[in-house]
Amino acid sequence: MSQQQYAEKPGAEQDEPSEKYGCLRFKPACLQRMNTIKVHVFWQCVFCFFEGxxxxxxxxxxxxxxxxxxxLPSSRSGLIASANDFGSIICSVLFGYFGEKRHKPRLMGTGILLMAAGSLVFSLPHFIGEAYKYKVSADVNASTNICHLDDNVTDTCSTRAAADDTIANSVVMYYGLLMVGNILLGIGAAPMFTIGLSYIDENCKAKLTALYIGWTFSSAAVGVAAGYVVGGQTLSLFVDIDKVDPASVPLTPADPQWVGAWWIAPLIATLGFLAVAFPIYGYPKRLPSYKEVQKARxxxxxGGNDELTAKVNFGKSWKDFPKSIWFLVTNPTYVFICFGAAVEALIIGGMATFGAKLIQEKFNVDITYAGTVMGIITIPGSGGGMLLGGYLVKRFNLKCRGIIRMCAAFMVAACLCGPFMxxxxxxxxxxxxxxxYMQGSPASGLVSGCNELCGCTTEGFEPLCAQGIIFFSPCHAGCTDSITIDGKKTYANCSCLANATTALSTNTSPSDVTSFQPGKCSGSCPWLYVFCAMFLVTMVLTFATMSPGVAALFRCVPDNQRSIGIGVNLLFVRLVGKLRFETFHMLNM
Structure with a gap:
């Protein structure tokens, strides 16, 4: 290990950029209190909060x-979730290579503004589309999915095909906007997670890098938790709350046809990105502490490539790009760190995307509750894990070798927790x-003597529950009446109820169950608590490797390759880890 030398060149002072905080020529003394690495890390934390x-x-x-x-089928929604990675895959490498020797805060601010635009585009389908059309009638005494004994219910193929064509044409545009919005979010985040991290590393002491990066990553984790909670709560509001009177909507969040106000949270993110972009713009190319920090490194x-990569003109043209990549792929320490990050993405990627849906399906809870549970787990799990990892590096002043050993131990322990989930x-x-339908008779489908004259269809799953008994829809339960009391919809006069109570419980009489509630049956299940506890432990162990892993990556490559190193690492993680896991998980939902 040799001390790096930083010789001053003649005329360097004239070429040295201003180290004052401000915009253009407006750099008053009162703003220079913000011109420290700690305050800059604070603004990065705010950004990471809204990004997460x-x-x-x-x-x-x-x-x-x-x-x-x-x-949308799950395959399409999975692509929406992965669109963020599509946008950041190439941009991470490009920003990492060309941004290393350019004005990093300005590139970061531009990326944040792009993310604000992406959040706005993501919410556009709601504002340019028609109001949501659900099958349940607004008339409390009627429903399109109850038993109509006097009606000859028909649904011709031509009518259904025409409706499907109309829906398909409009969905293409909305789907495209959702994809474009998320791609813009990925492109805009690329500068912050490449040159933004190297900006922290080059302006702080080596032992503080993991801690500061842990703060930013923890803020992202808190943002994820807030996103789950806020997103879950906004889903309890009807999607067209700005277009119709919510009191006139006969649906409830427990109804399978309910769609919540998904578009509110992206608008909140848009305002947040706008609020943080301009403070980031004000930072200089290098903080006042830069020279002192570099001399102490x-x-x-x-591989000893420091002298070549430290040349003034290295990295300013495309001809040096292949050399930069070659130095990275021939660095065994760097390659193994990338593999470790990919394994980490395999563990976390799919759960982050489909975690709420998985809890909803595995434990029979509504999506609002599932989102809240994910938010509660995420704060101490991911946030606490990243703070723990950064603290351990600072506390024991770990070098590159020690950081890698610590991360390996955490990953092995996390894998051992997997079967419990x-x-x-x-x-x-x-x-x-x-x-x-009848006790002792073979299961012969949804049609029975109690509903064969109702003209029921199987187009939409609209479950009803009564004491653990679930019917496919009100029509299949033989219900002829629907009643809404205090905004809650129930169904009555269900002819199949007697068969159900006879077949499923000899101790339950029809008089005990007089009406059905929309939605699946909810019951106590201790396995939810086991799942949450082990998921929490797994998250702490896994996320404890994130900020130390970035610090180890910065230590094992030359200084001028920090940004391109983290950019290629992100590319590798998304290609080998996160994208592949999400695709696999998506196909098995």
Whole structure:
């Protein structure tokens, strides 16, 4: 290990950029209190909060609402979630290479403004589209999905095909806007997570890098939690709350046809990005502490390429790009750090995208509750883990070798927790599908003597529950009446109820169950608590490697390759880890 030398060249003072905080020529003395690495890290934390809020929080929790609102299959919604990675994959490498020797705060501010535009575009489908059309009638005494014994219900193929064509044409535009919005979010975040991290590293002491990066990553984790909570709460509001009177809507959040106000949270993120972009713009190319920090650094880079990459003109043209990549891929320490980050993405990527939906399906809870649970787990899990990792590096003043060993131990422990997260609650049987309509008779489908004259369809799953008994829809339960009391919809006069109570419970009489509540049955299941506890432990162990991993990456490459190093690392993680896991998880939902 040799001390890096920084010789002053003749005329360097004239070429040295201003180290004062401000915009253009407006750089008053009162603003120079902000011109420190700690205050800059604060603004990066604010940015990371809103980035985590929208990208990994809100978008993930509103996927179910988007699927219902725009008739999207899980494969399409999975692509929406991955669109952020599509935008950042190439841009991370480009910003990492060309941004290293340019004005980093200005590039970061521009990226943040681009993210504000992306959040706005993501919410546009709601404002340019028509009001949501649901199947349940607004008339409290009528429903399109109850038993109509006197009606000859028909649904011709031509009528259905025409409706499907109309929906398909409009969905293409909305789907495109959702994709474009998330791609812009990915492109805009690329500067902050490449040159932004190297800006922190080059302006602070080596032992503080992991701690400061841990602060920023923890802020992103808190943002994710806030996104899940806020997104879950906004989903309890009707999607067209700005277009119709919510009191006139007969649906409730427990109704399978309910679509929440998914578009509110992206607008909040837009305002947040606008608020943080301009303070970031004001920072100089280098903070006043830069020279002192660099003189105290000792190189831990592998391969001895410091002298070549430290040349003034290295990295300013395309001809040096292949050399930069070659130095990275021939650095074994760097390559193994990238593989470790990819494994980390395999563990976290799919759960971050489909975590709320997974909890909803595995434990029979509504999406609002599932989003809240994910938010509660995310704050101490991911945020606490990253703070723990950064603190341990600072506390023990770990070098590159020690950081890598610590991260490896955490990852092994996280993998051992995996089997415990297979826990799930048993699904209540759907009457006519999982259980026969008559006791002792084979399950023969959804049609029985109690509903064969109702003209029921199977186009939409609209479950009803009564004491653990689930019917496919009010029509399949033989219900002829629907009643709304205090905004809650119930169904009555259900002819199939007697068969259900006879078949599923000999101790339950029809008089005990006089009406059905929309939605699946909710019950106590201790496995939810087991799942949450082990998921929390796994998150702490996994996220404890993130900020130390970045610090180790910065130590094992030459200084002028820090940004391109983190950019290629992000490219590798998204290609090998996160994208592949999300695609696999998406196909198995």
């Amino acid at each position: 809020f929208i990208v990994n929080g809100v978008i993930n929790v509103v996927l179910v609402a988007l699927e219902k609102r725009y008739s 000792a190189s831990e880079a592998h 297979l826990a799930q609650c048993p699904n209540d049987p759907v009457y006519g599908m999982d259980s026969p």
